[in-house]
Amino acid sequence: MKKILFNIIILLPLLASAQQDTFTIKGQVGNLNAPARAYLIYQLGANQVLDSAAINNGSFSISGGLLFPVQATVVIDEKGVGIAKLDTSADHLVFYLEKGEIGLSSPDRVAKAEITGSKINDDNKILTTQLKSVQDRARAIARTAENAPAEKQTSADFQNNMQAQLKVLQKEDEGILKDFIKVHPDSYLSLMALSSLGGPSANPAELQQLYNGLGEQVKATEQARLLKISIESIQATAIGAYAPDFTQNDVNGNPVKLSSFRGKYVLLDFWASWCGPCRQENPNVVRAYNKYKSKNFTVLGVSLDRPTGKAEWLAAIKSDGLTWTQVSDLKFWDNEAAGMYFVRSIPQNFLIDPNGKIIARNLRGEDLENKLAELFGKI
Numbered sequence: 001m002k003k004i005l006f007n008i009i010i011l012l013p014l015l016a017s018a019q020q021d022t023f024t025i026k027g028q029v030g031n032l033n034a035p036a037r038a039y040l041i042y043q044l045g046a047n048q049v050l051d052s053a054a055i056n057n058g059s060f061s062i063s064g065g066l067l068f069p070v071q072a073t074v075v076i077d078e079k080g081v082g083i084a085k086l087d088t089s090a091d092h093l094v095f096y097l098e099k100g101e102i103g104l105s106s107p108d109r110v111a112k113a114e115i116t117g118s119k120i121n122d123d124n125k126i127l128t129t130q131l132k133s134v135q136d137r138a139r140a141i142a143r144t145a146e147n148a149p150a151e152k153q154t155s156a157d158f159q160n161n162m163q164a165q166l167k168v169l170q171k172e173d174e175g176i177l178k179d180f181i182k183v184h185p186d187s188y189l190s191l192m193a194l195s196s197l198g199g200p201s202a203n204p205a206e207l208q209q210l211y212n213g214l215g216e217q218v219k220a221t222e223q224a225r226l227l228k229i230s231i232e233s234i235q236a237t238a239i240g241a242y243a244p245d246f247t248q249n250d251v252n253g254n255p256v257k258l259s260s261f262r263g264k265y266v267l268l269d270f271w272a273s274w275c276g277p278c279r280q281e282n283p284n285v286v287r288a289y290n291k292y293k294s295k296n297f298t299v300l301g302v303s304l305d306r307p308t309g310k311a312e313w314l315a316a317i318k319s320d321g322l323t324w325t326q327v328s329d330l331k332f333w334d335n336e337a338a339g340m341y342f343v344r345s346i347p348q349n350f351l352i353d354p355n356g357k358i359i360a361r362n363l364r365g366e367d368l369e370n371k372l373a374e375l376f377g378k379i
Helices: 119-147 156-183 188-196 204-212 222-237 276-292 310-320 336-340 366-376
Strands: 021-029 037-044 047-054 059-066 070-077 091-097 100-106 114-116 247-249 255-257 265-271 297-303 325-327 348-352 358-361
Touching: 021 037, 021 070, 021 091, 037 059, 047 059, 091 100, 091 119, 114 119, 119 156, 119 188, 156 188, 156 204, 156 276, 188 204, 188 222, 204 222, 265 276, 265 366, 276 297, 276 310, 276 366, 297 366
Parallel strands: 021 100, 265 297, 297 325
Antiparallel strands: 021 059, 037 047, 037 070, 070 091, 100 114, 247 255, 265 348, 348 358
């Protein structure tokens, strides 16, 4: 049986030795009795905590410490078989854990529990309602993709169409989060929402403006201070900034410097042979390169392949028809160029003008061709 996968996402890792707040979960789930048990799973710094309590006459209580509000999961083990033997059908609830006493109450299943005594969960209820329509439509698109014939799924046109639909929803999702942050500046959930907006295509100036609008108590937290540093750090690769220079070896071991392409438009493309979405995107890059390579445009690929993955890297280059310059230090996620550009997910790219200035980021699918057509004219 599939084991339950609890993806507890924390805002930023902190040392477990830092000052801790205390919490208590008071639960009431029907009339369950021994051997029924309630499990609580949450993150404490770099460590995942698993705690549990017996359920008597439907009641249970779990207390502990935490560094700052985090997502947590309560799982009800009705037969007392142990959490390792539970699958995804087990009764469970994902909620936010914060200091103080939080009540969970339901006449039958904890999944339907009413949460009381917690402002962040009250705020999350508002935000979840606002996001529901977007999430429902995203699930519908995902089902369409999954149910499509295999040959259609591998079609570049089909993938670009799915990507375009999801991009529209992503914009809508981001708009809802931004509005929530502005309307709820004193909510810790706004800090979490702001952190989630700091993805590959984030606009640092906009993030800074949203950060500045947070309430003073929220900005006084350690997590807000660290987020502020992160926002300031990505200014180095924002649109309008000069692309940080670096040197890495090509497939033959020859050093290649980014600045050696000065005078051309360069798509700096971060990818890897093991990255499925990267390989799916490669046909779009190939098509754009072949169409505009005579127009003072080129691509510089930077691979995040593993130290033992050179053979796979070279095979992917050949298989995908990547005829432009490819470099890598084969350090996986520790790739030094990726670190300079704050790459935390791939594929990711930066379009650099002949003067070395970043003029666009994360151009995928039709967006890449549209931008190049804007620069060079349609071909």
